[in-house]
Amino acid sequence: MKRAAFSQPLMPVALLLPQLIIIAVFFYWPAGEAIYSSFFLQDPFGFGSNYVGADNYTRLAKSSEYAKVAGFTLFFTVLVTFLSLGIALLLAVKADKVIRGAKTYRTLLMWVYAVAPPVAGFLGALLFDQNIGPITDLFAYFGYNLQIGLNYNDTAFAMIVVSVWKQIPVNFIFLLSGLQSIPVAVREAALIDNKSGTRRFWDITFPLLAPTAFFLLIINITYALFDTFGVIDIMVKGNPASNPITLVYKVYTDGFRGSDLGGSSAQSVVLMVLVLALTVMQFRMLERRIHYT
Amino acid sequence: MATVSVTDISKTYPNGAQAVHPASFDIADGELIVLVGPSGCGKSTLLRMVAGLEDITTGDLRIGDRVVNNLDPAERDIAMVFQNYALYPHMSVAKNMAYGLKNRGATKDQIAAKVDEAAKMLSLTPLLDRRPSQLSGGQRQRVAMGRAIVRDPALFLFDEPLSNLDAKLRHQMRVEIRNLQRRLNVTAMYVTHDQVEAMTMADRIFVLNAGKIEQIGTPSEIYRTPASTFVASFMGAPPMNLVSAKGVGRQVLIGDSAISHPCADGDVTLGIRPEQVTLSDTGTIPFKLTLVEELGASRLLHGKIAGQDFVVNTPNDDAALADDLLLDFGLDALHLFDALTGQRL
Amino acid sequence: MTKITHNKKPIRVSDLADHAILIAGALLMLFPVYLAFTTTSHDNITLAREGLQFGFGDQMGANFYAAMFEKGGFSEQIDGTSMLLNSLILGIGFAFGKIVLSMAAAYAIVYFRLRFATFAFWVIFTTILLPLEVRILPSYEVVTGLGMANTYTGLIVPLLASATGTFFFRQFFLSVPEELVEAARIDGAGPGKFFIDILVPLSRTMIAAIFIIMFVYGWNQYLWPTLITTDESLFTLVRGIKQITQSIYEGNDIPEYGQAWALAIIAMLPPVLIVIFFQSWFVKGLVESEK
Known part of the structure; x- marks a missing residue:
């Protein structure tokens, strides 16, 4: 609040109300609903639901299918996060270094940000297509028969490739801006202190980039968990049972296709806790970041 | 410790702009050189060329007996203190100082001893474990100094190191840097836009303007015999009065007043330092007073002679002043410059 | 030598x-x-x-x-043009709604002496903890229950229930020098005048940056439109991608690859062009909004 704040009583209420109403109706109500229905089991014939306590949760904990999906989600998240961060870091460091063509490179490396995940999935599905996909042809040339949508591992591979491709630009934009916010004089001081470019990067640049990188870590985990829905939905080609899916996708299939409202809600709640933990971590880190500057 | 020798060094940017015109000079062992000039005059560029942070377009740069043109900054055996200190924000004070040493293969014991010694010298010992963000401006400044000292470099480079400090601290650090440099007997190049810093610290001053070195000299040479109107007006506070005059016969004419002084016929610029003028009833030049600035020990009198702005610095004797005064000065206070080129005649 | x-x-x-x-x-x-x-x-x-x-x-x-x-889909009623139009409505509607709501809320929080300002802030802030995806099913039920399925309102408004924009404008307003509001008050400006005459013009770049980011975000929405619009006349391009894919894989005769690719390109092009065209605003908005 500002020192010289206005003191009209009604105006701020009127200004806040639309936002608050929308949040109440479309955020708090459904979120509450999710928690509430995670303790109920829907009657399969649609005649109401019964309170079952923590049954939905114990069912999840025992489900080998859920464990498999969770396992893939972890694998997928780790790979997508590190690959896209790693590639983006390499590109950002180089883009920060070159003088000639720097702007062109920046544009060429960031525009994919605007491509919707399902569109990326569509491009991927066709590039990896059984009949017409050039990447499949490439693999066939080396004697491997890539079967997207049929072979679990092949589909997982393609999903990761597409998800990484789609996420490189965001990481690139933030890492480049992080690099550019390191004071020129600090880099020059390092230039005088250390001859080796590689050592300078790991001793000075990287630690100064660490807050950005950590923040991106969280962003990437969130991306891999939630925003890849579109990629996955397109690439499983309507056949999620035999293909790799993530936890969010399972919430969707169980809830909307399997009509297991209680189970799906319990899964939602598990994800909520996960996101909460991530956010808390992020804020912890934000506090530490302040020390640097 | 080393000498620096510069031959025809120049800097041209790819867009054709010439930041530094070819310059040659030598710096003696243990000498402190101050590069001074207005912003954009090329003084920082010149320093950064010596540091290796800017490429040298033409010419030769020697530190000690090595030509270092194509060496990386880290190989030139220099240390630099930056304007914004450029401390590594994620390292403690001790680590900041140790980093350059560590990279040059010093042992742990050597590093510890060096850091300890420098910290004592700069009264940083209690702060060694702090991060730069936990220090005041003056303390950061000391750390930046410490980082340079521990390295025992052949050459110290200072890029406007005091410009971010308040006036009092600046004065204090000025003395401190000068003392340290004397004690360590290290060759140093120091860039500033502040002519007081230049006058008080330098063994020799290089005055730069528009990418050219206008004059090289000791502070008193620069003050007493400025090579051009630019140097005359840049060095000294308040600056030297410069008035248009005419040489006729063996006289210099300012408006209607004449001063007998050897001078070729034609237009000249006449320079007189405000502090070398006295008020006198027998003076030769009429002065029309418009404003008095009280400085405590002295007064600055602003006014006009022959319709041109003129400032007089006179001891404060609390006397009431009339609007029309007469000025007097010794002939050795007169500086004559070419009216067109501004060069000293 | x-x-x-x-x-x-x-x-x-x-x-x-x-x-x-x-x-x-x-x-x-x-x-x-x-x-x-x-x-x-x-x-x-x-x-x-x-x-x-x-x-x-x-x-x-x-x-x-x-x-x-060419009309397509089960109802033989949609073509690229209608989907493009729906995408534009979603993108622009979302961006516009987001900016109006969040600027108003941030203004109230930053510039007014309000007893429950902190409480309101936290109520809004909490929404960043749970993305729509994790509460998708109950959100769907709530919106359907309100009779908003297959309406533009149902498509856009639930997406607005998040804190991102409010956060951004709050940060920005806090960075506006305090003297400005003091000067404006001395000059006789009330809260309305100050907002319109001073704050909005000052925020122009920020508004543009946020608009671009939100437009791209809205345009690229997939899961929510997939659930809430079953009426093909409300399909957006990105929502339609699924139908396009299915038409390739489930069609019996020769798949209409060329047409499908063309639609994918149309789905991709507007946000990409906007991001490239307004690159500096976009990058500034993106980087600043996450601070």
Whole structure:
């Protein structure tokens, strides 16, 4: 609040109300609903639901299918996060270094940000297509028969490739801006202190980039968990049972296709806790970041 | 410790702009050189060329007996203190100082001893474990100094190191840097836009303007015999009065007043330092007073002679002043410059 | 004494390597889209027989025409044009709604003496903890229960229930010098006048940046539109991608690859062009909004 704040009583209420109403109706109500229905089991014939306590949760904990999906989600998240961060870091460091063509490179490396995940999935599905996909042809040339949508591992591979491709630009934009916010004089001081470019990067640049990188870590985990829905939905080609899916996708299939409202809600709640933990971590880190500057 | 020798060094940017015109000079062992000039005059560029942070377009740069043109900054055996200190924000004070040493293969014991010694010298010992963000401006400044000292470099480079400090601290650090440099007997190049810093610290001053070195000299040479109107007006506070005059016969004419002084016929610029003028009833030049600035020990009198702005610095004797005064000065206070080129005649 | 007159550093191998890496990265980003364009320029029979095409053919116009104007879907009622229109409505409606709501809320929180300001802030803030995806099912039920399924309101408004924009404007307003509101008050401006005459003009760049980001975000929405719009006349391009994919894989005769690619390109192009065109605003908004 500002020192010289206005003191009209009604105006701020009127200004806040639309936002608050929308949040109440479309955020708090459904979120509450999710928690509430995670303790109920829907009657399969649609005649109401019964309170079952923590049954939905114990069912999840025992489900080998859920464990498999969770396992893939972890694998997928780790790979997508590190690959896209790693590639983006390499590109950002180089883009920060070159003088000639720097702007062109920046544009060429960031525009994919605007491509919707399902569109990326569509491009991927066709590039990896059984009949017409050039990447499949490439693999066939080396004697491997890539079967997207049929072979679990092949589909997982393609999903990761597409998800990484789609996420490189965001990481690139933030890492480049992080690099550019390191004071020129600090880099020059390092230039005088250390001859080796590689050592300078790991001793000075990287630690100064660490807050950005950590923040991106969280962003990437969130991306891999939630925003890849579109990629996955397109690439499983309507056949999620035999293909790799993530936890969010399972919430969707169980809830909307399997009509297991209680189970799906319990899964939602598990994800909520996960996101909460991530956010808390992020804020912890934000506090530490302040020390640097 | 080393000498620096510069031959025809120049800097041209790819867009054709010439930041530094070819310059040659030598710096003696243990000498402190101050590069001074207005912003954009090329003084920082010149320093950064010596540091290796800017490429040298033409010419030769020697530190000690090595030509270092194509060496990386880290190989030139220099240390630099930056304007914004450029401390590594994620390292403690001790680590900041140790980093350059560590990279040059010093042992742990050597590093510890060096850091300890420098910290004592700069009264940083209690702060060694702090991060730069936990220090005041003056303390950061000391750390930046410490980082340079521990390295025992052949050459110290200072890029406007005091410009971010308040006036009092600046004065204090000025003395401190000068003392340290004397004690360590290290060759140093120091860039500033502040002519007081230049006058008080330098063994020799290089005055730069528009990418050219206008004059090289000791502070008193620069003050007493400025090579051009630019140097005359840049060095000294308040600056030297410069008035248009005419040489006729063996006289210099300012408006209607004449001063007998050897001078070729034609237009000249006449320079007189405000502090070398006295008020006198027998003076030769009429002065029309418009404003008095009280400085405590002295007064600055602003006014006009022959319709041109003129400032007089006179001891404060609390006397009431009339609007029309007469000025007097010794002939050795007169500086004559070419009216067109501004060069000293 | 060796006299060095020209010290131009030779082009170093490492510089070349840097450019090589960057070019490789740029190609990696461009390749799929290049392929999309080349492929769209061929007819379906060629594509079915020979796979994706690396060179340009002559069917580009025909495929884009078919994509934009040929009715398709189960109802035979949608074409690319109607989906494009829906995408624009979603993108612009979302961005606009987001800016209006969040500027108003942030203004109230920052510039008014309000007893429950902190409480309101936390109520709004909490929404960043739970993305729509984790509460998707109950959100769907709530919106359906309110009779908003298959309406633009149902499509756009629930997406507005998040804190991102409010946060951003709050940060920005806090960074506006305090003296400004003091000066404005001395000059006799009330809260309304101050907002319109001072704050909005000051925020212009920020508003533009946020608009771009939100437009792209809204345009690219997939899961929510998939659930809430079953009426094909409300399909957006991104929502339609699924139908397009299905039509390729489930069609019996020769799949309409060319048309499908054309639609994918149309779905991709507007946000991409906006991001490229307003690059500096976009990057500024993105980086600032996450601080």
